Amino acid sequence: MSEQAEAPKTLLITLTGKDRPGVTSTIFRTLSHAGVEVLDLEQIVLRRRLVLGVLVTAPRDWKKLRDEVAAAAEELGMQVEIERGTGDNKARREGRCHVTVIGSPLKASAVSAITGRIADAGANIDRIVRMARYPVTAIEFHVSGIATDRLRTSLVEEATKLGVDVAVQPASLIRHSQRLIVMDVDSTLVQGEVIEMLAAHAGCEAEVAAVTEQAMRGELDFEESLRSRVALLKGVPEAAIDAVYESIQLNPGARTLVRTLRRLGYRFALVSGGFSQITDRIAADLGIHYSHANELEVKDGVLTGEIVGDVVDRAGKASALRRFAVDVGVPESAVIAIGDGANDLDMLNAAGLGIAYNAKPVVQAAADTAVNVPYLDAIMYLLGITREEIEAADAAAGIVTPAPPV
Numbered sequence: 001m002s003e004q005a006e007a008p009k010t011l012l013i014t015l016t017g018k019d020r021p022g023v024t025s026t027i028f029r030t031l032s033h034a035g036v037e038v039l040d041l042e043q044i045v046l047r048r049r050l051v052l053g054v055l056v057t058a059p060r061d062w063k064k065l066r067d068e069v070a071a072a073a074e075e076l077g078m079q080v081e082i083e084r085g086t087g088d089n090k091a092r093r094e095g096r097c098h099v100t101v102i103g104s105p106l107k108a109s110a111v112s113a114i115t116g117r118i119a120d121a122g123a124n125i126d127r128i129v130r131m132a133r134y135p136v137t138a139i140e141f142h143v144s145g146i147a148t149d150r151l152r153t154s155l156v157e158e159a160t161k162l163g164v165d166v167a168v169q170p171a172s173l174i175r176h177s178q179r180l181i182v183m184d185v186d187s188t189l190v191q192g193e194v195i196e197m198l199a200a201h202a203g204c205e206a207e208v209a210a211v212t213e214q215a216m217r218g219e220l221d222f223e224e225s226l227r228s229r230v231a232l233l234k235g236v237p238e239a240a241i242d243a244v245y246e247s248i249q250l251n252p253g254a255r256t257l258v259r260t261l262r263r264l265g266y267r268f269a270l271v272s273g274g275f276s277q278i279t280d281r282i283a284a285d286l287g288i289h290y291s292h293a294n295e296l297e298v299k300d301g302v303l304t305g306e307i308v309g310d311v312v313d314r315a316g317k318a319s320a321l322r323r324f325a326v327d328v329g330v331p332e333s334a335v336i337a338i339g340d341g342a343n344d345l346d347m348l349n350a351a352g353l354g355i356a357y358n359a360k361p362v363v364q365a366a367a368d369t370a371v372n373v374p375y376l377d378a379i380m381y382l383l384g385i386t387r388e389e390i391e392a393a394d395a396a397a398g399i400v401t402p403a404p405p406v
């Protein structure tokens with residue numbers, strides 16, 4: 001006898017209509033009289049319209065139950081569909097991933113293009129959940145039946161054309177683990193490049209900016225370019241570092257990102273080709289556990305134009321990531337790296353999830369995913385954390401985030 005023939009008869013009840021208190025309890029009171037077993041249960045509410053799906057075993061006299069449920073639904077003023085069939089839901093296909101789409105705004109044309117690509121690839125969308133409505137709209141699709149890498153390649157191409165952010169990640173237990181987040185500092189955690197702010201004090205801003213731009217595009221050896229730029233800072237008073245630190249603006253969402261994920265036991269590290277005199281202070285301010293950067297040499301209250309010890313370059317950033325992962329006791333696959341420049345590439349590759357944040361094209365092309373909306377906290381939507389959960393945690397801690405009118 002086949003498995004199919006042995007599977008019990010089941011009833012799928014789909015109820016839709018205006019949400020009101022007591023809908024689910026009314027339907028279940030009716031079901032409980034029939035003594036049926038619950039196999040699955042899902043409910044969503046969109047703008048006060050409720051969709052309730054219930055899968056239960058079919059009793060012998062299933063038609064009697066059908067009529068009772070129909071009567072209960074009518075009393076509630078709701079529409080109901082009752083379908084008799086066999087067994088549980090079909091098992092989800094192998095090759096499961098999460099596709100997060102972030103738009104500001106999120107146009108229907110973008111969702112059309114993304115879901116069209118998923119369908120063309122022969123994959124299924126099994127579930128769709130909204131992660132956030134503002135300041136961006138973020139939607140998560142649970143997809144099955146396709147290898148993550150294959151779908152990523154196809155969707156990244158589409159995302160670039162559409163001007164939305166799309167992240168494709170394997171559905172795995174790692175999403176629920178406490179992870180280490182390793183962040184670049186200049187143009188990632190903070191706005192702009194600290195070395196340029198220091199250069200402004202030395203009157204050589206334009207000269208330094210030109211070299212920075214070339215280095216971040218990967219056109220220059222990082223160490224060579226850093227040393228030549230730092231040399232331009234020779235004679236700048238040490239007090240300039242304090243002035244620069246005071247003027248630094250974090251990127252939007254930085255504090256929310258660190259505060260929220262720290263509550264979940266995440267660890268954070270700053271790994272920067274910039275300067276420890278700045279990054280250590282930012283780390284202390286935000287409650288970031290580790291930081292690693294270059295140290296500007298100071299003698300007699302002025303910068304000497306030299307760096308103390310080895311330069312933290314592209315390879316140095318990746319090895320710092322590995323060192324911190326060992327110290328935290330997580331595998332590299334559980335590390336999330338965030339960066340924008342060419343010197344972040346090794347670090348982004350070393351991490352389980354490498355995120356190019358408002359990054360140069362060369363970095364976006366090489367990273368696992370790109371986030372181009374200007375909010376660091378949007379990264380949490382990729383980790384399966386909703387805006388609502390973030391705000392609830394903040395509210396419990398007495399931090400109020402006012403929601404804009406819809």
Ligand SMILES: [Mg+2]
Pocket residue numbers: 184185186187188339340341
């Ligand atoms: Mg950077």
